[in-house]
Amino acid sequence: MKISVxxxxxxxxxxxxxxxxxxxxxxxxxxxxxxxxxQSYGDRFREFVFNADGSLRKSIPVVINDRQISYGESVSFQxxxxxxxxxxxxxx
Amino acid sequence: xxxxxxxxxTDEERAIYEWQMWVPGVGEAxxxxxxxxxxxISRAGGLGGVVAYELAAAGxxxxxLAHGGNVNHSDLNRQLLMTYDSLDTPRVESAKKRxxxxxxxxxxxxxxxxxxxxxxxxxxxxxxxxxxxAPLFTERFLMNxxxxxxxxxxxxxxxxxxxxxxxxxxxxxxxxxxCLHPENPPAWKRKFPVFGAVSGTxxxxxxxxxxxxxxxxxxxxxxxxLLMDLRDMEFRRVSISRNPECxxxxxxxx
Numbered sequence: 001m002k003i004s005v006x007x008x009x010x011x012x013x014x015x016x017x018x019x020x021x022x023x024x025x026x027x028x029x030x031x032x033x034x035x036x037x038x039q040s041y042g043d044r045f046r047e048f049v050f051n052a053d054g055s056l057r058k059s060i061p062v063v064i065n066d067r068q069i070s071y072g073e074s075v076s077f078q079x080x081x082x083x084x085x086x087x088x089x090x091x092x
Numbered sequence: 093x094x095x096x097x098x099x100x101x102t103d104e105e106r107a108i109y110e111w112q113m114w115v116p117g118v119g120e121a122x123x124x125x126x127x128x129x130x131x132x133i134s135r136a137g138g139l140g141g142v143v144a145y146e147l148a149a150a151g152x153x154x155x156x157l158a159h160g161g162n163v164n165h166s167d168l169n170r171q172l173l174m175t176y177d178s179l180d181t182p183r184v185e186s187a188k189k190r191x192x193x194x195x196x197x198x199x200x201x202x203x204x205x206x207x208x209x210x211x212x213x214x215x216x217x218x219x220x221x222x223x224x225x226a227p228l229f230t231e232r233f234l235m236n237x238x239x240x241x242x243x244x245x246x247x248x249x250x251x252x253x254x255x256x257x258x259x260x261x262x263x264x265x266x267x268x269x270x271c272l273h274p275e276n277p278p279a280w281k282r283k284f285p286v287f288g289a290v291s292g293t294x295x296x297x298x299x300x301x302x303x304x305x306x307x308x309x310x311x312x313x314x315x316x317x318l319l320m321d322l323r324d325m326e327f328r329r330v331s332i333s334r335n336p337e338c339x340x341x342x343x344x345x346x
Contacts, residue, residue, distance in 0.1 A: 008255060012253070012255075048279050057278075058274040059275050059278070067333070068317070069333070071335070088273050089250040089257060090227045090232060091140065091224070091226055091227050092135075092225075092226075
């Protein structure tokens with residue numbers, strides 16, 4: 001299946017792009033998607049979204065079809081699913 | 093709904109606020125609520141300075157600014173309450189001076205330090221609404237914790253590059269900052285790319301959220317995160333969820 005992925009904040013700087021279509025295996029979950037993206041974008045991406053033990057960083061909100069999913073929430077992707085990977089940002 | 097007691101206007105204040113009192117739902121009663129309201133803004137930089145300036149212009153009666161340090165050259169691309177002449181002087185004094193030049197009829201409380209563990213409870217306790225414009229998540233989490241504890245709305249705004257985000261947290265009704273970011277993001281750095289026009293954009297929106305909360309007009313961003321990408325002027329609304337295990341707000345949500 002094919003889904004769309006958008007990157008925000010620092011992740012745009014890390015990936016060098018703002019959005020893309022991603023081909024994903026059936027049955028994939030959020031961690032599978034992020035691992036696949038980490039293989040494409042390297043250690044900087046991996047360290048941004050994953051802890052050293054491979055668990056997803058809780059500070060990175062993931063939005064699926066305009067709804068933020070809870071940490072650990074099981075979400076199944078479908079063809080055309082829209083994913084936003086947000087970066088924590090602040091003021092100054 | 094906030095429990096704000098309105099304060100009567102003078103004839104001069106009626107003249108100043110005439111145009112906004114024409115907004116349906118505001119009127120003199122709404123303006124009296126603005127005069128009776130108090131807000132905490134941390135900090136008064138690119139983002140908070142614009143929030144403060146708009147709320148001073150709107151006649152919010154008491155504005156508490158918490159911001160430590162002196163004005164630097166690198167502040168001047170976005171921190172509109174700081175001036176070249178105020179370089180190397182306390183930021184919060186420059187901000188207070190500018191606000192009172194615009195509106196001498198409001199009270200501006202200049203706190204020459206950032207929100208911290210020692211002052212957070214007291215600063216949040218002084219006001220009706222908290223507006224989080226701080227660059228560090230340690231400060232943001234402190235304001236969030238105190239806002240939840242003291243049942244105060246927290247307007248949360250942020251920017252990076254040409255992007256900005258804003259939402260309004262209402263204790264007991266919406267997620268809180270710790271639901272959105274359950275832990276301190278390790279990759280976040282205090283210095284980052286941004287234009288003043290980006291911080292100014294989201295600062296104006298934050299001021300509008302405060303005005304709506306005070307005057308009970310319109311619909312706030314409670315439960316919604318507004319994402320703005322000013323590179324292509326794309327604005328999106330995202331539904332944000334409460335974390336049922338949030339260590340900060342889960343016990344306060346009914």
